[in-house]
Amino acid sequence: MSLRFNLIAETAAGGRRGRIVLPHATVETPVFMPVGTAGSVKAVAQDVLESLGAEIILGNTYHLYLRPGHDAIRRMGGLHRFISWPRALLTDSGGFQVFSLNSLRRVTEEGVQFRSHLDGSSHSFTPEHSIDVQIALGADIIMAFDECTEYPADHTRAEESLRLTMAWARRSLAHFRAHRHEVPWNDFAASVSRPAVVRASTPPLGSATLNPAQNGVPQVPCTGGPGMDVSESEIRLRTQCLFGIVQGGMYRDLRRQCAEQLTAMDFDGYAIGGLSVGEPRELTLEIISEVLPLLPKDKPRYVMGVGYPDEIEQYARMGVDMMDCVLPTRAARHALLFTSEGRLNIKNKQFAEDQSPPDPACTCPVCRRYSRAYLRHLMQAGEPLSATLNTIHNLAYYLGIMHRLRASLESPSLAPETRSCSSSPTTDH
Ligand SMILES: [Zn+2]
Numbered sequence: 001m002s003l004r005f006n007l008i009a010e011t012a013a014g015g016r017r018g019r020i021v022l023p024h025a026t027v028e029t030p031v032f033m034p035v036g037t038a039g040s041v042k043a044v045a046q047d048v049l050e051s052l053g054a055e056i057i058l059g060n061t062y063h064l065y066l067r068p069g070h071d072a073i074r075r076m077g078g079l080h081r082f083i084s085w086p087r088a089l090l091t092d093s094g095g096f097q098v099f100s101l102n103s104l105r106r107v108t109e110e111g112v113q114f115r116s117h118l119d120g121s122s123h124s125f126t127p128e129h130s131i132d133v134q135i136a137l138g139a140d141i142i143m144a145f146d147e148c149t150e151y152p153a154d155h156t157r158a159e160e161s162l163r164l165t166m167a168w169a170r171r172s173l174a175h176f177r178a179h180r181h182e183v184p185w186n187d188f189a190a191s192v193s194r195p196a197v198v199r200a201s202t203p204p205l206g207s208a209t210l211n212p213a214q215n216g217v218p219q220v221p222c223t224g225g226p227g228m229d230v231s232e233s234e235i236r237l238r239t240q241c242l243f244g245i246v247q248g249g250m251y252r253d254l255r256r257q258c259a260e261q262l263t264a265m266d267f268d269g270y271a272i273g274g275l276s277v278g279e280p281r282e283l284t285l286e287i288i289s290e291v292l293p294l295l296p297k298d299k300p301r302y303v304m305g306v307g308y309p310d311e312i313e314q315y316a317r318m319g320v321d322m323m324d325c326v327l328p329t330r331a332a333r334h335a336l337l338f339t340s341e342g343r344l345n346i347k348n349k350q351f352a353e354d355q356s357p358p359d360p361a362c363t364c365p366v367c368r369r370y371s372r373a374y375l376r377h378l379m380q381a382g383e384p385l386s387a388t389l390n391t392i393h394n395l396a397y398y399l400g401i402m403h404r405l406r407a408s409l410e411s412p413s414l415a416p417e418t419r420s421c422s423s424s425p426t427t428d429h
Helices: 046-052 061-066 070-075 079-083 095-099 127-137 155-182 184-191 232-237 252-265 281-294 309-318 327-333 365-369 372-380 384-410
Strands: 004-010 016-021 026-029 031-033 056-059 088-091 105-107 112-115 122-125 141-143 197-200 228-231 241-246 269-272 301-303 322-324 336-339 342-345
Touching: 004 384, 016 384, 026 031, 031 056, 031 384, 046 384, 061 070, 061 095, 061 122, 061 127, 070 127, 079 088, 088 127, 095 112, 122 127, 127 141, 127 155, 155 184, 155 241, 155 252, 241 252, 252 269, 252 281, 269 281, 281 309, 309 322, 309 384, 327 336, 327 384, 336 384, 365 384, 372 384
Parallel strands: 031 322, 056 088, 088 141, 141 241, 241 269, 269 301, 301 322
Antiparallel strands: 004 016, 016 026, 105 112, 112 122, 197 228, 336 342
16 A cells, blocks of 8 residues: 545535545645755755654655766665655656756657756656656655646647657556565565554654664654554555646646546546646636546645645645645745735845744744844845745745644634735746
């Protein structure tokens, strides 16, 4: 078993409160997943992510493939162990980054040839290679190789792009089914000495176990979630799961066609991709509304690359279970803080002697300890701590939205406490 999805509650509007049991963690949904592009959520250490309540983070296949390389990560036991992250991981297929290279790539039926942005060296990704790389990295959830259709694209172009995505989805799935046992922690999990039945629990915050035999490298436990009884045989069977990605540009007929064909292939979960690529927000909403009802109710639904605080809340209320976005982390490094009072540009002169916390309603470690004036000073002085503190607050804000939303979905009588910023697209996406 690679994934178990439990639907705990559902609202009349389609919002879902769920739980995804994965090999390394149980993830409460709806969930926001911080992006850790190159094996690091920029500026924030793993123990801090744990203390903020992040249960799953993303890794980026393209970047990790180029540096340090998937074979090196496999030899070190997989990405969980390499970056010392005992909770769940998701990797993208590498496709999105390759397609964003524009002049450095060439697409054929077989796959994509591209040049590294680091040194110009030539590489290629095929569906099979992308899956091989993702198996070597060993994330709990991996993604089918797809073509992210650009925006705008006319119907003929979007249809051709979708044809490629569907062919690549079939190849990704076939290759995954043939090779899923090769994940680096599969043998590791089976070789760990455990009683026949263990009571697994989420480890205490910051508690990756240090094993002297591993030269101080934290062991990554392969556990179930809180309150789960996990048998040895079940642990042994656990491996990665593969999500299919619904594409089709901004065309409802193509999206429908894609969703129907993908669900017939029986992936472990489904993503809606090709959004937040420059289209107006009403179109994003229209596509999500079109696709969600076509996806199986008993599997997780993931909208890739969104969004602003009010967007993630809106989509979760419609029935999206998982979302990721670079916005809270990237914006933080550019002085933009999301708060219950709206967006703050912490560089503004008005904060020069403002002794109030960044967000008076926030209980994150940054808001409990530091003032707006200090955060402004760090930014003005170019101190690296600026990126760290800003990012911790923004992530806490995003994770807090999801935390309160989960409570309100579970008990619809509880009014949601989330207050969001107004939103408009920026180049941060
Ligand atoms: Zn805060």
